[in-house]
Amino acid sequence: MVTYSRCFHCGHIASVGIPSHPEPMPCPKCQSTGAEEWPPRNVSELATFVESLDRASPHYSSVSAVFTCALLENLLESQVYMMAMMDMGYNDVGLLTDLLMEAHQGRTRLLQLYRRVGYRSFTEDASRAGCPNFPANWETIAKARNQVLHGRPNAAEDITYSLITNVISNALQVFALAHNEYNSESHRYKAAAGDPEALQADQERLEKWRRAVGHLPEDNGS
């Protein structure tokens, strides 16, 4: 698994340098040193667990599908939460964001919310990150996971080690890029930079956000 680090100062995620590195690499965005490992521990522990599963076991497909989906949804939820906060303070939008997140649990709804509060759909962002097949592969694993959870473990037999490894590696690539985009393109940053195009894009995002708040899905489970 490629190791990423998240800058303590600006939050930028880079695919080089880890805190324990003898000579810490400066952040490519703000040039300061000091970073923590990314993804966060709960996600990397899931990745380590999935990696440790016995590929020869008849249960490999079903077990890896379940835990890989947990890992991916964890990454997606953190990303969408960050996008929905739009770099605003918790006092300003935190309660509404919590409400939005509560109404969009599960992969499908989170992906809808991603499109509503982001600049593009998740599929488009995955392509921009160089992983055009990632959303479809994720869906394959999610469908298998759902079958497993409904008592049909054999439905996951197409889930192979190479698919799982590929999807986890792609996920880190896609979510690191998405994180950086929505991290650096903050309202305040753009306003301070006086970039009219960026400001307009942010206005559009804010509009989408308002619409998302106004269109909470009915609560019928996820």
Ligand SMILES: [Zn+2]
């Ligand atoms: Zn930085």
